[in-house]
Amino acid sequence: MPQQGPQDAGPGTGRTLVSGGSGFIGSHLVERLLGRGDRVTVVDDLSTGRRSNLPEEHPRLRFIEATVKDAIAVFGPGERFDEIYHLAAAVGVQRVLEDPIRAIETNVEQTSAVFRFATRCGPGGGAARVLITSSSEVYGKPSSTEFREDDDVLYGPTTVLRWSYAQTKAIDEYLALAHHARRGVPVVVVRLFNTVGPRQVGSYGMVLPRFVESAIYGRRLEVYGDGTQSRCFCDVRDVVEVLPRLLAESACHGRVFNVGSDEPIAIGDLAHLVIRTLGSSSEIHHVPYASAYPDGFEDLHHRRPSLERVRKAVNFRPKYSLVQTIVDLASSLREESSAGEGRR
Ligand code: UDP
Secondary structure, X not given: OOOOOOOOOOOOOOEEEEEOOOOHHHHHHHHHHHHOOOEEEEEEOOOOOOHHHOOOOOOXXXXXXXXXXXXXXXXXXXXXXXXXXXXXXXXXXXXXXXXXXXXXXXXXHHHHHHHHHHOOOOHHHOOOEXXXXXEHHHXXXXXXXXXXXXXXXXXXXXXXXXXXXXXXXXXXXXXXXXXXXXXXXXXXXXXXXXXXXXXXXXXXXXXXXXXXXXXXXXXXXXXXXXXXXXXXXXXXXHHHHHXXXXXXXXXXXXXXXXXXXXXXXXXXXXXXXXHHHHOOOOOEEEEOXXXXXXXXXXXXXXXXXXXXXXXXXXXXXXOOOHHHHHHHHHHHHHHHHHHHHHHO
């Protein structure tokens, strides 16, 4: 008879662990999981996440402020989870460049701890199902304009720190796939492309919240380079809708999936779209790459996922238009700024 702990209420009740659950993507995922009736434990060290992204009180939500490695170390032997979503990671390549040692250690050590725990914390002391969020950065220097999951990858030399982020995410993927192959852990690896939406903030360099914030306050939108570089932006609410569906499907276990949008927009056009959508009086200012990235950071010209695999597997169909996302992101930034004023 497996040991029954305080969190073990029997099978089918959805005991779920979300690392990084108070971050931008994590908090939307938690909302979704609570919505389907799960009992959710969020572990987040609040390095970039915010407690206010989650409901203050919820009968099925437990919040632990810690790294997932530290939280796991103090979990009792009866702590059981059906599913683990491991989202905790260093956010954004720019932030990684500011503190590469911390970023490398965070990405590798935390994922390794999650998998050691996952092999024994599932129902009856078996393995829990685990989904990890990887990144389109894993593709490195693109060899084609459309990124497919089984593409070869090419990185720059180890003397260029920028590539450490991609490499640590690739190691996380190896850890996940090896645990599936050797220890029978049901895992899904998701490579997230540019994810945008409410609760996203501009402070980690991401273009859309930066543009929307500038447009709201009538400041100049800074387009790096000539603005012909393109990205595909997917609303976070579409992203979190598909993650639990991938993990629920046993045919998806042991596989890697791109998740995002496959409709590119040039960054210069994005700036115009934001201004138009929000009726802003802001102007667009082009910033040369050398000033935007004084450390010589190489910006990718195009990034577009192939979504064939995720479409086939779970019929992934994003619903939110980019215009809708811009409008909702603007409301969330406005709300946040008025809440901030209220707190002052
Ligand atoms: N970018 C920009 N202005 C900004 C921030 C970013 O023109 O204020 C550009 C950036 O050079 C890149 C694109 O927008 O070409 C997307 O940047 P982001 O950091 O959001 O995503 P990533 O480069 O990781 O895809």
